[in-house]
Amino acid sequence: MAKQTQSEVTSNRNTEVFSQENFKLIEEIMYETKLAAGTHLYWEGDPADKFFYIKQGSVQITKSNDEGKQFILYMHQTGDLFGQLDGLHGSTHTMTAEITEDSVICSILSKDLEVLMWQHGALAVEFMKWMGMMHRMTQAKLRDLMMFGKPGALCSMLIRLSNTYGTVRGDDILITKKLTNSELADMIGATRESVNRMLGDLKKDGIIDQESSHIIIKDLDGLRTICQCENCPSNVCRI
Amino acid sequence: MAKQTQSEVTSNRNTEVFSQENFKLIEEIMYETKLAAGTHLYWEGDPADKFFYIKQGSVQITKSNDEGKQFILYMHQTGDLFGQLDGLHGSTHTMTAEITEDSVICSILSKDLEVLMWQHGALAVEFMKWMGMMHRMTQAKLRDLMMFGKPGALCSMLIRLSNTYGTVRGDDILITKKLTNSELADMIGATRESVNRMLGDLKKDGIIDQESSHIIIKDLDGLRTICQCENCPSNVCRI
DNA sequence: CTTATTGTGTGACTAAACTCACTCATGTTG
DNA sequence: CAACATGAGTGAGTTTAGTCACACAATAAG
Numbered sequence: 154m155a156k157q158t159q160s161e162v163t164s165n166r167n168t169e170v171f172s173q174e175n176f177k178l179i180e181e182i183m184y185e186t187k188l189a190a191g192t193h194l195y196w197e198g199d200p201a202d203k204f205f206y207i208k209q210g211s212v213q214i215t216k217s218n219d220e221g222k223q224f225i226l227y228m229h230q231t232g233d234l235f236g237q238l239d240g241l242h243g244s245t246h247t248m249t250a251e252i253t254e255d256s257v258i259c260s261i262l263s264k265d266l267e268v269l270m271w272q273h274g275a276l277a278v279e280f281m282k283w284m285g286m287m288h289r290m291t292q293a294k295l296r297d298l299m300m301f302g303k304p305g306a307l308c309s310m311l312i313r314l315s316n317t318y319g320t321v322r323g324d325d326i327l328i329t330k331k332l333t334n335s336e337l338a339d340m341i342g343a344t345r346e347s348v349n350r351m352l353g354d355l356k357k358d359g360i361i362d363q364e365s366s367h368i369i370i371k372d373l374d375g376l377r378t379i380c381q382c383e384n385c386p387s388n389v390c391r392i
Numbered sequence: 393m394a395k396q397t398q399s400e401v402t403s404n405r406n407t408e409v410f411s412q413e414n415f416k417l418i419e420e421i422m423y424e425t426k427l428a429a430g431t432h433l434y435w436e437g438d439p440a441d442k443f444f445y446i447k448q449g450s451v452q453i454t455k456s457n458d459e460g461k462q463f464i465l466y467m468h469q470t471g472d473l474f475g476q477l478d479g480l481h482g483s484t485h486t487m488t489a490e491i492t493e494d495s496v497i498c499s500i501l502s503k504d505l506e507v508l509m510w511q512h513g514a515l516a517v518e519f520m521k522w523m524g525m526m527h528r529m530t531q532a533k534l535r536d537l538m539m540f541g542k543p544g545a546l547c548s549m550l551i552r553l554s555n556t557y558g559t560v561r562g563d564d565i566l567i568t569k570k571l572t573n574s575e576l577a578d579m580i581g582a583t584r585e586s587v588n589r590m591l592g593d594l595k596k597d598g599i600i601d602q603e604s605s606h607i608i609i610k611d612l613d614g615l616r617t618i619c620q621c622e623n624c625p626s627n628v629c630r631i
Numbered sequence: 632c633t634t635a636t637t638g639t640g641t642g643a644c645t646a647a648a649c650t651c652a653c654t655c656a657t658g659t660t661g
Numbered sequence: 662c663a664a665c666a667t668g669a670g671t672g673a674g675t676t677t678a679g680t681c682a683c684a685c686a687a688t689a690a691g
Contacts, residue, residue, distance in 0.1 A: 170479050216539070237524055237527075239524035239528050240518070240520075240521025240522070240525060241408075241525065241625050241627070247532065247535070247624065248535075271513030271516070271517060272513065274509060274511065274516065277509050277516035278510065278516075281519065281520060284523045284524065285476055286478040287527065288478075289476065291527060291534065292465065292530055293486065294534065295465070295530065295534045295537070296487075299463060300455070300461070302647075333668060334669070334670095342539065343648075343649090346650080347649070349670060349671085350670085353671095365657095366657095366668085366669095386480050386483075389478070541677075572637085572639090573639070582678075582679085583679055583680080584639085585641085585680080586679070588640060589641085589678095592640080605638085605687090
């Protein structure tokens with residue numbers, strides 16, 4: 154992980170749950186692949202029999218409906234682990250995983266992982282905690298997207314972005330990830346135009362600012378008020 | 393489980409994941425409590441260090457915002473297992489668990505469960521599969537609530553209800569659980585009035601019917617069309 | 632059997648968010 | 662440096678869902 158001159162707000166969610174020894178055990182059963190930006194790791198309907206670890210790069214998990222409207226559920230980045238293990242035979246993916254920048258992705262076969270957990274109780278416990286954390290993140294997102302209207306959804310997403318891609322810059326937080334208004338819209342189930350207008354309002358109120366398609370958070374508490382943020386741990390409050 | 397003269401659509405999600413032997417192991421570390429309808433199993437902010445098994449009864453997991461609007465995330469019933477294990481020290485509940493009928497609830501301390509998983513690899517694997525299934529259910533719900541408007545959210549909820557509380561009656565499915573329009577509204581983040589009007593529309597189209605506050609599904613495919621249902625397994629598509 | 636209480640049904644109005652149509656800015660490519 | 666593509670910004674109009682205000686039905690309680 155590259156060291157930054159600015160202090161990092163971000164934290165890697167995996168390293169907080171997995172001990173080094175146990176993560177090494179998982180690394181031993183990984184198969185590495187290189188994938189170019191724009192390709193797909195899996196499509197909706199593909200068998201869901203693997204976990205993935207992003208050694209380098211980023212992956213978006215999306216879902217499209219009949220009218221072509223897209224919803225971005227997760228944006229995974231370097232160091233993230235993701236995948237399904239649900240024990241239903243013939244389980245398939247319900248979403249699509251899109252590589253958004255050239256990446257090195259490691260696959261972990263569920264079967265191999267099961268064997269590992271059989272043998273290493275400590276790993277099983279840690280893996281379970283990680284799964285629990287991921288589930289909690291999804292639940293938190295569901296709450297934020299449902300309960301506080303579109304402005305609340307957007308603010309909660311900005312807080313998540315600051316936890317995932319934020320670097321402190323004086324009193325402000327710079328979101329290092331470039332995002333278009335359309336992408337933000339797809340993350341909260343709104344339209345580009347609505348997001349544009351809402352960002353405008355937030356800028357007018359001095360809550361955020363923008364510098365060449367980077368968002369800068371000037372008043373985190375302002376955002377928190379709008380989405381009734383409860384200050385949940387930053388490894389749960391993520392994209 | 394009482395045997396019914398009508399064939400059951402419902403399936404218990406736990407028994408499909410846990411083998412009898414392993415479930416017995418879990419039963420050995422359970423502590424039983426009786427709780428009356430209207431009481432609370434836990435409140436938002438309480439430490440989250442237990443799992444729960446409903447031996448008899450039902451429990452709602454809800455969240456309220458500042459304006460008093462309530463959101464019902466899950467409705468658990470007899471035979472269901474639920475709870476959190478996320479490995480964050482001092483982890484607390486973000487939602488409230490409300491007993492909705494006189495119940496017998498068994499607590500499982502996370503600590504005890506961890507020990508058990510340490511010792512029994514097969515149990516650990518099954519538990520993981522169960523957690524994955526629960527997570528998948530939450531993801532499916534998030535998708536349905538976000539992507540297809542309020543009518544879509546309602547239809548997906550009716551399908552979930554039929555998977556959870558449905559009994560086949562001729563060509564129809566009767567939903568055995570009594571639900572008020574307000575409860576349905578709180579499940580999909582809508583208002584009572586909107587739900588009332590949407591149910592009226594569905595009745596007019598012959599998709600559902602109502603008999604003394606019980607909903608009867610007459611045209612499941614009609615519902616499926618509205619929420620672009622993909623026929624996900626009925627142990628994932630639940631309340 | 633009367634009276635509360637709780638839930639349903641409905642119309643009129645308001646607010647939130649989406650759609651469409653277009654302009655302007657920025658960045659990329661031959 | 663044109664020419665094109667992509668994204669931002671904005672107004673006008675429409676659709677969707679929420680709010681408010683009641684009437685009425687069903688159920689429970691005294």
